[in-house]
Amino acid sequence: MAAFGRVSQMLLRSYLTQVRRQLSAAAAGGHGEKSAKTWKMLTFLVALPGVGVCMLNTFLKAQHHSHEQPEFVPYSHLRIRSKRFPWGDGNKTLFHNPHVNALPGGYESHE
Template sequence: MFKRSLQRQFTRFNSHGHGHGHVSKFINEPAFKLDAKKGAEFIKKYEEKVHHSEGVTNLWKKITYFVAIPAILLAAVPIINIELHHAKHREHQKHLSDEEWPTQYDYQNIRNKKFFWGDGDKTLFWNNDCNRHIEH
């Protein structure tokens, strides 16, 4: 009875579709044969990869900590100063009247048809602090 149930189970995995004579092959034979030489070779190659990967990992950590992070900080300092200057300028422009606002040229704020969102005049990336549509 046990043998028949195994025959039914292993029939699914048999490429021929006839699993009756092959059940003992799956039960009695190991899936692989141990080879000490190949095992030792595999372990040696694995340890070499681990040793190599530890060295590469340490190299990239050093590059990150001693090159990338200082470079980002050095680049951030002047950018922060520029952005603070821009913020002051935008704060000043908020309070300007339409007459004092910089000249609107013919090619700016062209509206052939209204946008389908909001009031139809503002673009998707409209910023009220630095954009203004002055109609003459």
């Protein structure tokens, strides 16, 4: 059994040495420069135009979006306040927007 362990360790060491040599030879052969050029081209030709198209789509959708206040429906499972928030009056969430976020009793008046 001990002989099997020694043989398996020797084979593992030789395999790892071979892999290290192959990896170091690939790195020395300029492989990194080629992949860096590929990723640079993908960034400028695919990623940045993709971000630009997404921004344009969002902008155009926002132009056609209605900015009216949605109707308040007092669902029992929404806006539950089991304890007060530790800021402000204790009833509004941290990022409360009076135009979009309703309180348990309804929307705040804007007048």
